Amino acid sequence: MDDRSRPACISSGELLASNTLARGLAILAVVACHIPYAHEFWKPLWLFASAGKLAVSVFLFSSGLLLQAGVNRAGGRVDPVAWLKRRFWRIYPVYWISLAVTLLFAWLLRGRLYDPGALLANAAGIPMWLRQPVVSGGYTAPFWFISLLLLCYALFLAACRIRRKEFLAAGALALSCWVLRAGGFMEAAVVAFPSFFAGMLLADRLAARGEASSDARLHLALFLPLLAFLGLVFKGRQFFQWGEGMSGWLDMAGCAGLTIIPWPALVLVAWLQKTLKRAAPAVLRVLLRVSGMAFALYCIHEPLLAVLEKASAAGHPWAGLLAYAAAVLLAAGALDAVDRKLRGGAA
Numbered sequence: 001m002d003d004r005s006r007p008a009c010i011s012s013g014e015l016l017a018s019n020t021l022a023r024g025l026a027i028l029a030v031v032a033c034h035i036p037y038a039h040e041f042w043k044p045l046w047l048f049a050s051a052g053k054l055a056v057s058v059f060l061f062s063s064g065l066l067l068q069a070g071v072n073r074a075g076g077r078v079d080p081v082a083w084l085k086r087r088f089w090r091i092y093p094v095y096w097i098s099l100a101v102t103l104l105f106a107w108l109l110r111g112r113l114y115d116p117g118a119l120l121a122n123a124a125g126i127p128m129w130l131r132q133p134v135v136s137g138g139y140t141a142p143f144w145f146i147s148l149l150l151l152c153y154a155l156f157l158a159a160c161r162i163r164r165k166e167f168l169a170a171g172a173l174a175l176s177c178w179v180l181r182a183g184g185f186m187e188a189a190v191v192a193f194p195s196f197f198a199g200m201l202l203a204d205r206l207a208a209r210g211e212a213s214s215d216a217r218l219h220l221a222l223f224l225p226l227l228a229f230l231g232l233v234f235k236g237r238q239f240f241q242w243g244e245g246m247s248g249w250l251d252m253a254g255c256a257g258l259t260i261i262p263w264p265a266l267v268l269v270a271w272l273q274k275t276l277k278r279a280a281p282a283v284l285r286v287l288l289r290v291s292g293m294a295f296a297l298y299c300i301h302e303p304l305l306a307v308l309e310k311a312s313a314a315g316h317p318w319a320g321l322l323a324y325a326a327a328v329l330l331a332a333g334a335l336d337a338v339d340r341k342l343r344g345g346a347a
Contacts, residue, residue, distance in 0.1 A: 009213040010270045012206045016069060018270035019062045021284075024291020025269065026055035026062075030142070031301045031328065035321075037139040038305045039312035053188055053234060053258060054227070054265070056145060057195040059294075060152060061262030064199025071160045072207045080157055087153055089343050090295075094335050095125060095146055098299035101331075102137045105303035110138040125150050128186065137303030145298070148189045152196040165201035172197040173259050177252040191255040198259050202266075216271035219264035226261045230254055296335035301328045 010018075033052040036042045071078050099122060106112040114122070114135060121132035128134065128147035135143055162168050172194035179190050233254035276284035290297075304327050311320020 008216045008271065010216055010267050010274065011213050012210065014270045014274060015206065015214065015266060016066070018266060018273045019066055020288060020291045020294075021273050022266050022269040023059055023062050023294045024287065024297075026058040027294040027298045028290070029055040031297060034140050034142070034302065034305065035308065038308040038324075039317065041312045041317045042308075053191060053254075054230065054261065056188065056192045057258040058262045058265055060149070060192055061195040061199035061202075062266065063149070063152065064156070064196040065203045065266075066199075067156055068160055068165075068200040068203035069206070072203060076161060078157065078160060083157065090339075091125070091146070091149070093342050094296050094299055094339050095143075096123070097335060097338065098296075099123065099135060099143070101300065102135055102143075102303045105137040105306060106135065109306055112136075112138060128189065137305065139302055139305045139309075142298060142302050144186060144189060148192065152193070156196075156200075159197070159200065165197070165204045169194060169197040169201045169259065173256060176255050180251050180255060181248055187251070191251070191258050194255065194259040195262050198262065202263060214267050214270075216267055219267040223261060223264040223268060226257050226264070230257045230261065233257070290329070293329075293332040293336040296332040296339065297328060300331045300335055304328050304331060 029051040033055070036045045103114070103119075106114075114133065117130075118127065118132045118135070121127040121130045122135045122143065125143075125146040128144055129151070134141040134147075159168055176190050176193050179185050180187070233250045273284065276287070304324060307327050308317075308320045308324040311317060311323060314320075
C-alpha cells in the first residue's frame with residue numbers, strides 16, 4: 001500500500017508542508033496563554049496555560065527546519081545579501097507597525113514612556129541583547145522573541161554549512177544548559193534557543209532519507225510522555241517544593257525536552273493536516289489562512305488585550321473574549337496584507 005494512502009504515515013514532503021499549520025497553532029497557543037494577563041477573571045487559566053514555552057520552541061524549530069531545507073534545495077549555496085534582505089522584509093515591517101501600535105497603547109492606557117535608548121534597541125529588535133526594557137502594552141512583553149529570532153538568524157548563516165548538525169544542536173543545548181546554571185538571562189529564551197538548531201538537524205535528516213515516511217503513532221507515543229514531563233518541570237514548581245540544585249537539573253532536563261519535542265509535534269501536526277484534508281477541507285482552509293498570519297498575530301495581539309481587559313472589567317468577559325479574538329484577527333489580517341504587498345514589491 002502506498003504510504004500516501006495510510007493516514008498514520010507522514011512523508012517528508014507532508015512534514016515540510018505542515019509547517020505553516022504548525023507555526024499557526026503554536027502562535028495561537030501563545031496568544032491563548034497570554035489571556036490571563038488581561039483581567040482577574042481569567043487568572044484561573046494559569047493552571048492550564050503551560051504551552052507557551054512549547055509553542056515558542058515549535059516556532060523556532062520550524063524556522064530552522066525551513067531555512068535549512070531551503071539551503072539544501074539550493075545545493076548548499078546561499079547568497080548572504082539576498083538572504084538578509086528577505087529576512088529583513090519578512091520581520092521588520094510587521095514588527096515596526098506592531099511596535100508603534102504597542103507604544104501608542106502603552107502611552108494612552110498606561111502613561112508609559114520609554115527613553116531613547118530603549119526605543120532604539122526595540123526598533124532594532126535587539127533590546128534583550130542590549131539589556132534594555134522590552135516595549136509592552138502593559139500586559140506581557142512578547143517582543144523579547146524578536147531578539148531571540150534575530151540571534152538565530154544571525155547564527156544561521158555561519159551554521160548552515162556545518163555537516164554534522166547533531167554536534168551543532170548538542171552544542172546549542174549545552175550552551176543553554178550552561179546559561180541556565182549561570183543565570184542572568186530570560187529562561188524562556190534560553191530553553192527555546194536549541195530548538196532552532198534541532199530544526200536544522202531535521203532538515204538535513206530529511207534531505208538524506210528522501211521520501212522515507214514517519215509513523216505518527218510512534219511520534220504520538222513519544223510526544224505524550226514528553227509533554228507530561230515538560231508540564232511537571234515548568235508547572236510543577238507551583239505545587240512542589242524543589243531544592244535549588246534539583247530545580248536547576250530539572251530546568252536543564254526541561255530544556256532538553258523542549259529541544260526534542262518539536263519533532264514529534266510537527267509529525268502530529270502533519271498527521272492532523274493530512275486528516276483534515278480528507279475529512280474537513282473547509283476547516284483546514286480556515287486554519288491555514290489564520291496560520292498564514294502567524295507572525296502578524298504574534299506581533300499585534302498583546303496591546304489588544306486592552307479590549308478583553310475593558311470588557312471583563314465591565315462584567316462582560318465572554319463577549320470581550322469574542323471581541324478580542326475578532327480585533328486580533330482583523331488587525332493581523334491588515335498587517336498581513338501590508339506585509340504581502342511590501343514583500344511583493346521587494347521581491
